[in-house]
Amino acid sequence: MSIMPVSFTVAFIGSMSMAGLPPFNGFLSKEMFLQSMLAIRHFELFNFATWGVIFPVIAWIASVFTFIYSFYFVFKTFAGKRKDAPLPHEPHEAPVGMLISPVILATLVVAIFFIPNVVGKWLVKPAVMAIQPYQYSHPSEVGIHVSAWHGFASVELWMTVGIIIIGGLLFLSLSKWQKVYAIQPEYLSLNSLYDASMIFSEKGMNRLSRFYMTGLIRTYFLYIFAFISVTTIAVLFIQDAFVVDMNSFSKVSAYGVVNAIILLLAVVFVLLSKTRLGAIISLGAVGYSVALFFVIFKAPDLALTQLVIETVSVALFLLAFQHLPKLSDHGEKKSNKVVNAIIALGIGVTVTLVALSSHSNKLVASISQYYKDTVATEAGGGNIVNVILVDYRGFDTLFEIAVLAIAGIGVLGMIKLRLARKENPDENK
Secondary structure, three states: OOOOHHHHHHHHHHHHHHHOOOOOHHHHHHHHHHHHHHHHHHOOOOOHHHHOOHHHHHHHHHHHHHHHHHHHHHHHHHOOOOOOOOOOOOOOOOOHHHHHHHHHHHHHHHHHHHOHHHHHHHHHHHHHHHHOOOOOOOHHHOOOOOOOOOOOOOHHHHHHHHHHHHHHHHHHOHHHHHHHHHOOOHHHOHHHHHHHHHHHHHHHHHHHHHHHOOOOHHHHHHHHHHHHHHHHHHHHHHOOOOOOOHHHOOOOOHHHHHHHHHHHHHHHHHHHOOOHHHHHHHHHHHHHHHHHHHHHOOOHHHHHHHHHHHHHHHHHHHHHHOOOOOOOOOOOOHHHHHHHHHHHHHHHHHHHHHHHHHHHOOOOOOOHHHHHHHOOOOOOOOOHHHHHHHHHOHHHHHHHHHHHHHHHHHHHHHHHHHHHHHHOOOOOO
């Protein structure tokens, strides 16, 4: 106590709060806890009125032993006669940097006891309202009032008195009744059970991690995609959210059908390609097909962005992939490829179902009609596409231009760097 006075003071405040003594906020918490345990008898479910009395009894017994080990911790550590046993280091107070946080917490433990409803007004009530937004319209409607004194008729008050008396007597006579623990075999103790569960879980988790941690990122992507696909599809059908309204779809022209066939063929070529160059070219064809869809459905801004981004992406892939090692199957068997195909199909189906459902379950009307009605009166323009790009979606267009400019600068920098290396192969010069 005299060697580490600050640490003792912080530990004393924290322990007394855990024991549920005033004037610490642990006293308020324990009173509210006991009050809730008493109220649970009136819970109209599972015959709580009959056997719900068990909960207050268990809570009271647990509070008694909490009282005991709180006193045990602080007084067996900091009080008593000093033992001059050899220690690796001389006992001393912790550095100031380590004491700041616990001192602040200890101060709050004392302060909250005197101003609990100030904390309740600014923290507890808004939190309750956030959890139950449909029950309350304002935090002031939350009926929470905390006080340290409820009168002599309060049952939890007398439960607290009993905890202090019984807990104090048991702590003072600890050396006499602590021998009871020796009767119980060590392997049946809760400590042994905890240690055994930790050892079992550690070994089990090691086996499990060695089973699924292959070191290949493609395997981890399989886990992620499989989880996303299964959970999303399950939620769609469990919540009856999968609804398709064909009337809200645009008509598909012959050009759209031909473009879709080209896109599908390009996707197949990506999958069947034996080289990275062939896969990159096929992937570029997929992107350009998407850009054509934007043109067909009269979205020139998206088509322009898609064309530029796809060109930049293909250039980046061509520049970066040549530095990668040769393709390898990492010993994958035909069964692995089948699993890959199933996961890929699952992700495709998931994205398609989500897109169809979200398009058919619009909570609000489309904003396109607003554009049509206000393009001349509000925006003062005649060309609705130009007005949308530079007025209604001006910031969107601005950042699209910024993205394209950054991508172009990146490609130009990589090309110049490559040309410089060809002229001067010695990087140290």
